[in-house]
Amino acid sequence: MNRSDKIFIGIVLIAALVLYGTMQWFVTSSTGANTVAVVSYRDKEVLRIDMSQNKNYTVQGTLGEVFIEVKDKAIRVEKETSPYHLCSIQGWVQYANVPIVCLPNHIVIIIENATEDPDGEDTQVK
Amino acid sequence: MLLAMSILLHMMEPSLPIPIPGVKLGLANILGLITFFMFSYKEMFNVNLMRVLIASLLRGIIFGTGFWLSLAGVLLSTLMVVVLRKTTRLSIIGLSVASATFHCLGQILVICFLNGTWLMVYWLPIMWLSAVPTGIITGTLAHQVLRRIMKGGYSV
Numbered sequence: 001m002n003r004s005d006k007i008f009i010g011i012v013l014i015a016a017l018v019l020y021g022t023m024q025w026f027v028t029s030s031t032g033a034n035t036v037a038v039v040s041y042r043d044k045e046v047l048r049i050d051m052s053q054n055k056n057y058t059v060q061g062t063l064g065e066v067f068i069e070v071k072d073k074a075i076r077v078e079k080e081t082s083p084y085h086l087c088s089i090q091g092w093v094q095y096a097n098v099p100i101v102c103l104p105n106h107i108v109i110i111i112e113n114a115t116e117d118p119d120g121e122d123t124q125v126k
Numbered sequence: 127m128l129l130a131m132s133i134l135l136h137m138m139e140p141s142l143p144i145p146i147p148g149v150k151l152g153l154a155n156i157l158g159l160i161t162f163f164m165f166s167y168k169e170m171f172n173v174n175l176m177r178v179l180i181a182s183l184l185r186g187i188i189f190g191t192g193f194w195l196s197l198a199g200v201l202l203s204t205l206m207v208v209v210l211r212k213t214t215r216l217s218i219i220g221l222s223v224a225s226a227t228f229h230c231l232g233q234i235l236v237i238c239f240l241n242g243t244w245l246m247v248y249w250l251p252i253m254w255l256s257a258v259p260t261g262i263i264t265g266t267l268a269h270q271v272l273r274r275i276m277k278g279g280y281s282v
Contacts, residue, residue, distance in 0.1 A: 001262075005220030009258055012227050020251035027248075043242055099245045101237070103191055108241050 031096040034114035037075050039068065042106045051075065051111060061105025068109065080105060128164075132157035132177040137184065149256040152264055155225055158204065159218060159268040164276065167208040174200045191240065195233045202232035218272070222265025226257035 039047040039059055047059055049070060056078070057068040064081030074094040077087045080102055087102040093111065100109040136154035154177055162170035178200050182193040206228040207221050216224060230253040237246040 001219045002215065002217050004215040005217050005223070008214075008216060008220050009223055009262075012223065012254055012258055016251040016254035019247070019254075023248055023251070040241075043240070097245050098248055099241075099243070101241070101246065103237075106191070108243075110243070110245060 027095040027097050030113070031094070031111070032113040035073065035096060035111050036114040037068075037070070037109055037111045040108045040110075043108075049075070050114075059107060061102060061107045063105050066102060066105055066107050075100070075109060075111065077102060077107075077109070080107075128157050128161050128169075129173045129176055129180075132173055133181050133184070136177055136181045149253065149260075151260050152226055152229065153267075155203070155222065155229075156264045156268045156271070159207075159222055159225070159265065160271055162207065162211075163218065163268075163272055167204075167211075170207070171204055174204045194240070195236050198232035198236040199229035200232070202235075203227075203229040217265075218269050219262055219265035222268065223258055223261030226261035226264070227254055230254060230257050 035051040037049040037051055038045055039049065039057075041059065041061065047057060049055075049057060049068070051070060051073050054071045057070070059066050059068065061080060066080040066087075067078040069076055069078045071092075074092040076092045077090070077100055080088060082102060082104040087100050087107075090100055093100055093109075096111045096113060098111070102108075132154045135157065139150055139153055155174075158170050158174045158177075161173045175197075178193070178196045179188075182188045182190075182196070185192075187193065203225040207225050210216055210221060210224050214220075230250065234246055234250050234253070237249075238244055
């Protein structure tokens with residue numbers, strides 16, 4: 001390992017930290033008081049969850065059912081059928097814009113602010 | 127033969143337990159790097175690309191999400207290894223770390239595209255933090271192999 005390597009590694013680590021810090025700031029500052037969790041299957045919204053109510057939900061994923069739990073304004077995937085169970089290992093998410101992705105089931109859960117913003121991203125033109 | 131070994135490592139890797147989402151050792155890349163230093167960039171592209179295609183075929187889910195992730199990761203990382211080799215003085219270890227970081231980036235870009243949101247970038251910091259040690263490990267392994275099989279040494 002030479003000096004160039006160490007410089008490159010340093011750059012990667014700093015980039016990772018900067019990106020992480022930016023995301024944390026973005027995520028905490030964009031979480032408002034009223035939040036809604038949007039559950040998408042294959043990029044189409046299938047369920048909209050009010051985060052202020054503690055409740056359990058079930059959505060159909062590609063490999064099976066995905067069990068979602070909402071408690072104390074946080075959401076998590078409790079159980080699902082997948083090779084590595086990465087989305088249930090991820091645990092509780094309380095901030096907006098932090099995605100819970102269950103890739104094998106093609107399910108994505110993202111918390112958004114519930115306030116109706118006419119200029120917001122309610123539609124995406126692809 | 128290098129391709130066969132690469133495919134083997136690619137396929138047995140999921141059985142190694144690593145609990146962090148998206149993190150993998152990338153052992154198959156060792157063969158890619160060895161190919162690059164033994165031959166040239168064309169052979170490395172071949173080995174890496176065919177590895178992804180054939181492994182996907184063998185798993186039976188070609189053109190699934192995992193395939194596109196691997197493909198994007200491998201294409202970007204291989205390309206960047208060639209570019210960095212020409213433009214910087216990174217050793218094989220540095221190139222391996224670079225390979226790992228760009229592989230992660232490629233995968234995240236595909237996930238962002240598939241889900242239509244940039245929020246997937248959330249995974250990038252932890253993937254990059256893991257790319258450094260895994261890159262060092264695979265680079266060191268490639269280096270040790272090359273030391274032994276390249277007669278007359280090889281240029282780092």
